Amino acid sequence: MKLDSKIPAGPLKDKWTDHKNHLKLVAPNNRPKIDIIVVGTGLAGASAAASLGEMGYNVKAFCFQDSPRRAHSIAAQGGINAAKNYQNDGDSIYRLFYDTIKGGDYRAREANVHRLAEVSGNIIDQCVAQGVPFAREYGGMLDNRSFGGTQVQRTFYAAGQTGQQLLLGAYSALSRQIGLGRVKMYNRHEMLDLVKVDGKARGIIARNLITGEIERHSAHAVVIASGGYGNVYFLSTNAMGSNVTAGWKIHKQGALFANPCYVQIHPTCIPVHGTNQSKLTLMSESLRNSGRIWVPKKKEDAEAIRAGKLKPTQIAEEDRDYYLERKYPAFGNLVPRDVASRAAKEVCDAGHGIEANDTNEGVYLDFSTEIQTKGKQSAYAKGNHNPTPEEITALGKQWLEEKYGNLFTMYQKITDENPYETPMKIYPAVHYTMGGVWVDYNLQSTIPGCFVAGEANFSDHGANRLGASALMQGLADGYFVLPYTISNYLADEIRTGKISTDSPEFIEAEARVKDSISKFLNNNGTKSVDYFHKKLGLIMWNKVGMGRNEAGLKEAIAEIAQLKEDFYKDVYVPGSADELNPELEKVLRVADFIELGQLMAMDALQRKESCGGHFREEYQDAEGETLRDDENFKFVGAWEYKGDDINKEELHKEELKYEEIKIAARNYK
Amino acid sequence: MSAAKNININLKIWRQKNASSKGSMETYKLDNVSTASSFLEMLDQLNEQLINEKKEPVAFDHDCREGICGMCSLYINGRAHGPDTGITTCQLHMRMFNDGDTIYIEPWRSKAFPVIKDLVVDRSAFDRIQQAGGFVSVNTSGNTIDANSIPVPKVDADKAFEAAACIGCGACVATCKNGSAMLFVGAKVSQYALLPQGKVEATQRVLNMVRQMDEEGFGNCTNTGACEIECPKGISLENIARMNREYLKASLK
Numbered sequence: 031m032k033l034d035s036k037i038p039a040g041p042l043k044d045k046w047t048d049h050k051n052h053l054k055l056v057a058p059n060n061r062p063k064i065d066i067i068v069v070g071t072g073l074a075g076a077s078a079a080a081s082l083g084e085m086g087y088n089v090k091a092f093c094f095q096d097s098p099r100r101a102h103s104i105a106a107q108g109g110i111n112a113a114k115n116y117q118n119d120g121d122s123i124y125r126l127f128y129d130t131i132k133g134g135d136y137r138a139r140e141a142n143v144h145r146l147a148e149v150s151g152n153i154i155d156q157c158v159a160q161g162v163p164f165a166r167e168y169g170g171m172l173d174n175r176s177f178g179g180t181q182v183q184r185t186f187y188a189a190g191q192t193g194q195q196l197l198l199g200a201y202s203a204l205s206r207q208i209g210l211g212r213v214k215m216y217n218r219h220e221m222l223d224l225v226k227v228d229g230k231a232r233g234i235i236a237r238n239l240i241t242g243e244i245e246r247h248s249a250h251a252v253v254i255a256s257g258g259y260g261n262v263y264f265l266s267t268n269a270m271g272s273n274v275t276a277g278w279k280i281h282k283q284g285a286l287f288a289n290p291c292y293v294q295i296h297p298t299c300i301p302v303h304g305t306n307q308s309k310l311t312l313m314s315e316s317l318r319n320s321g322r323i324w325v326p327k328k329k330e331d332a333e334a335i336r337a338g339k340l341k342p343t344q345i346a347e348e349d350r351d352y353y354l355e356r357k358y359p360a361f362g363n364l365v366p367r368d369v370a371s372r373a374a375k376e377v378c379d380a381g382h383g384i385e386a387n388d389t390n391e392g393v394y395l396d397f398s399t400e401i402q403t404k405g406k407q408s409a410y411a412k413g414n415h416n417p418t419p420e421e422i423t424a425l426g427k428q429w430l431e432e433k434y435g436n437l438f439t440m441y442q443k444i445t446d447e448n449p450y451e452t453p454m455k456i457y458p459a460v461h462y463t464m465g466g467v468w469v470d471y472n473l474q475s476t477i478p479g480c481f482v483a484g485e486a487n488f489s490d491h492g493a494n495r496l497g498a499s500a501l502m503q504g505l506a507d508g509y510f511v512l513p514y515t516i517s518n519y520l521a522d523e524i525r526t527g528k529i530s531t532d533s534p535e536f537i538e539a540e541a542r543v544k545d546s547i548s549k550f551l552n553n554n555g556t557k558s559v560d561y562f563h564k565k566l567g568l569i570m571w572n573k574v575g576m577g578r579n580e581a582g583l584k585e586a587i588a589e590i591a592q593l594k595e596d597f598y599k600d601v602y603v604p605g606s607a608d609e610l611n612p613e614l615e616k617v618l619r620v621a622d623f624i625e626l627g628q629l630m631a632m633d634a635l636q637r638k639e640s641c642g643g644h645f646r647e648e649y650q651d652a653e654g655e656t657l658r659d660d661e662n663f664k665f666v667g668a669w670e671y672k673g674d675d676i677n678k679e680e681l682h683k684e685e686l687k688y689e690e691i692k693i694a695a696r697n698y699k
Numbered sequence: 700m701s702a703a704k705n706i707n708i709n710l711k712i713w714r715q716k717n718a719s720s721k722g723s724m725e726t727y728k729l730d731n732v733s734t735a736s737s738f739l740e741m742l743d744q745l746n747e748q749l750i751n752e753k754k755e756p757v758a759f760d761h762d763c764r765e766g767i768c769g770m771c772s773l774y775i776n777g778r779a780h781g782p783d784t785g786i787t788t789c790q791l792h793m794r795m796f797n798d799g800d801t802i803y804i805e806p807w808r809s810k811a812f813p814v815i816k817d818l819v820v821d822r823s824a825f826d827r828i829q830q831a832g833g834f835v836s837v838n839t840s841g842n843t844i845d846a847n848s849i850p851v852p853k854v855d856a857d858k859a860f861e862a863a864a865c866i867g868c869g870a871c872v873a874t875c876k877n878g879s880a881m882l883f884v885g886a887k888v889s890q891y892a893l894l895p896q897g898k899v900e901a902t903q904r905v906l907n908m909v910r911q912m913d914e915e916g917f918g919n920c921t922n923t924g925a926c927e928i929e930c931p932k933g934i935s936l937e938n939i940a941r942m943n944r945e946y947l948k949a950s951l952k
Contacts, residue, residue: 081839096760097826099867100768116847152841159843161835161896163860170850188860194767195863202834209830217823240815269762303703303735308743309764338702440766443783443790444737509839558750560743604755609717610816612758613750 033668033684036470037141042690046145050514054521061086064520065249067234069221069276071098073501074484075255076200077508083207085513090247091213092236094220094271099201102257102269103504106193107314109185110501112150117174121182123147128691130499133179133366134492135642136693141471142489149510150502154186156509162199164188176319177497179366185498190314190437196501221276224283225539231480232529235543242608244543246536248529251479251516254280258463258485262623264567266460267299267312273619274626277467277486285475286668286682288488289465291634294495294643295576296461297370300444301385301392310459311444314437315497318363320400324350325382325393336386342394342453353377361698368494368643369698371458375576385455396453401426462500464491468668472515473507481516483507493642547607550617555600559616562597566627574631579647586631594624628676629669636681639663660693703735706798712757713805715814738781738791739764758817764789769866773818774805779870779929787868787931807873811916822869824915825883832907833887835896849895859893862886864932871926877918882926884912885938892945902949909946
């Protein structure tokens with residue numbers, strides 16, 4: 031198979047404009063004759079469904095939650111990037127493009143990333159027009175803050191709930207189209223297979239999660255916007271229901287899966303509390319604007335803290351190791367996520383971790399300096415040029431509450447500790463997956479008519495995503511890219527007519543799904559789905575997590591293959607097929623996670639270099655930084671499914687070309 | 700912080716096979732629950748126990764488990780989202796309970812939220828209210844005016860945000876003796892009424908949303924204020940007053 035990225039010719043900054051000018055169109059009178067299925071209603075899916083509905087296509091949108099508004103984009107906290115340069119600090123489309131390529135450790139496509147930067151400003155305009163209440167300054171203008179991996183302030187936000195506000199904006203646009211009858215919404219439905227006719231994507235098989243009915247839905251194009259696969263680790267910041275099934279099913283039908291080993295481990299999450307833990311909670315990266323990360327310099331202090339004999343506030347300033355500020359003075363606490371996570375692991379591995387759990391893994395995120403700085407500023411702003419220390423502290427806390435109130439409350443509810451008084455305890459956790467279904471410049475997978483958007487595709491973030499860029503990509507794909515590129519594909523479909531769901535392909539796909547459901551329900555094993563999911567998660571976290579090496583990866587591959595066998599032999603699923611059955615939903619998802627987990631380990635094994643979130647212990651420089659191998663690994667690794675045995679998947683390479691940016695070692699020092 | 704410990708509890712849980720069957724409270728005993736666990740992790744533990752006994756686990760809605768998606772619900776010991784304030788059920792922790800406690804768990808109960816199974820209810824009425832008018836009619840184009848061309852006073856932007864923080868969980872309806880959705884609808888109407896972008900359609904919006912709210916079978920507001928107390932996001936009653944003003948204005952036009 032030859033991979034054609036379909037990157038348009040011409041200068042980088044003109045590619046998207048020229049491309050749009052030459053794409054084929056579908057006339058308004060023809061659009062109602064064409065059906066489009068959108069799977070997933072997060073930022074990418076909701077914005078795509080709304081935009082395509084507005085254009086006049088017949089859209090059917092699917093989500094497994096009880097409402098499209100629940101999709102996990104809702105949980106994004108910190109913000110969304112856009113090259114508006116409202117702060118006059120030197121930002122530009124080029125700089126956002128450059129920061130993203132560099133942040134991704136030179137493993138993303140130049141053309142895609144430049145397009146993303148180009149449309150970033152439109153996203154903010156669009157959202158404001160929709161009534162998204164972004165944070166504003168007293169003059170009524172939009173406020174910005176900084177995120178990791180940048181030296182400008184380009185992040186727009188709504189307290190610590192930016193994802194919520196953006197998703198509700200997209201949901202409102204989608205709701206409007208549903209109300210107008212241009213989008214038909216299928217809540218509590220899960221896509222369980224893709225149907226191909228004559229090689230083209232022509233529909234899906236979905237299960238109605240309430241009645242259990244297996245339904246056939248046909249369309250002229252299918253958009254997969256089902257999010258990332260972080261839950262392969264069991265514990266992650268993803269929602270409990272987030273899954274890879276839609277992406278994995280199209281992979282099995284011929285869509286290549288790219289860079290599965292690129293996983294983002296987010297540095298600031300609340301540490302694990304125990305074996306019954308079901309998920310991990312993120313504390314927004316935006317907190318690194320105000321918080322300083324440290325561990326005790328002396329191991330004995332760390333031990334005393336873990337034993338409960340010492341409090342962090344009792345550790346003197348000179349006995350604290352602000353390790354990010356020490357190692358990376360230019361970016362300090364705002365280094366990219368992969369760098370911050372590895373640094374935390376390093377200090378904890380060296381015995382300086384402060385959390386009293388099984389692994390002693392945890393570091394401090396301390397707001398005391400910021401309380402003093404902002405407290406003083408607030409006092410001055412109020413005309414008090416001689417504030418008392420108490421006044422400063424009170425005003426500083428008030429300032430923090432205004433900026434991050436919801437995050438501080440969330441932290442307190444989970445840990446029972448007050449972060450205004452004592453530093454937060456944090457540790458890295460699985461958060462986002464840069465890898466995903468391979469797509470060309472038009473966001474089309476290797477299956478004609480099957481498009482993939484948002485986190486579900488692999489396209490824009492290389493080996494590491496910068497903070498506040500996921501929201502940007504989701505909305506860019508859905509609002510500003512897909513409407514053009516899908517129309518180009520559909521221009522050849524105006525004579526096709528309605529697609530029948532009675533064809534042998536639909537019948538066969540439905541039988542496939544029903545067969546797999548009945549096998550699980552009649553398996554009569556002895557262990558729950560979670561039992562296997564947790565086992566998979568541990569293998570992945572220990573051997574395909576923050577640090578990877580050849581021996582570990584080989585073990586992981588063998589262990590997962592064995593786990594797959596045990597799973598099919600011994601998993602027990604209660605209940606029946608024709609009712610609301612959460613265990614049945616889970617078993618179908620975990621079956622796909624197990625296969626994907628094995629492929630992730632294989633991908634990590636073949637990539638004999640370190641880049642971004644993929645850290646191979648064998649490939650690091652003298653200071654422990656990632657060591658890329660541009661000569662041999664400057665490619666996108668895209669895997670082709672070859673049947674049940676995942677070991678047989680075939681790797682295809684898309685060479686990455688850097689024409690605009692000079693490729694160099696990442697340096698945040 | 701109090702150190703985590705294990706407690707043993709008794710659970711009385713509403714079990715109902717499907718929408719058409721009659722439900723009842725069932726009793727379960729659950730040992731060794733860590734006080735550091737969340738309430739839903741406790742239910743996971745119960746379900747694991749039931750599955751191991753080859754019994755049917757309890758169905759409940761949940762997803763993000765960080766208090767923002769609005770999917771989790773539950774009436775716990777007679778209170779929406781349980782015995783803590785400003786949180787959703789997924790953020791409730793077992794340290795709020797004691798060894799030997801009996802905990803009652805029921806679904807949201809409201810005419811407009813029919814039970815689907817066990818603790819799962821149908822809240823699609825909220826979606827339909829939103830579809831009736833909860834939006835600004837602006838198409839995706841990328842050619843709207845620059846985001847900073849209309850300044851919005853910070854105080855309005857902040858109030859709009861506070862109203863927009865609603866997660867659509869339905870606690871307001873569940874806790875209201877009238878089953879009223881005025882806090883939910885008032886929050887959405889307010890968000891747009893406070894922003895210049897929303898003013899153009901203000902008249903139609905409030906009329907359409909209120910009409911849909913009535914059609915869905917939600918009750919009226921009698922100002923008891925229970926919704927505001929149980930709202931996990933602290934949505935203020937002010938929003939109901941603002942909606943009433945908007946409605947009156949619209950009706951007189």
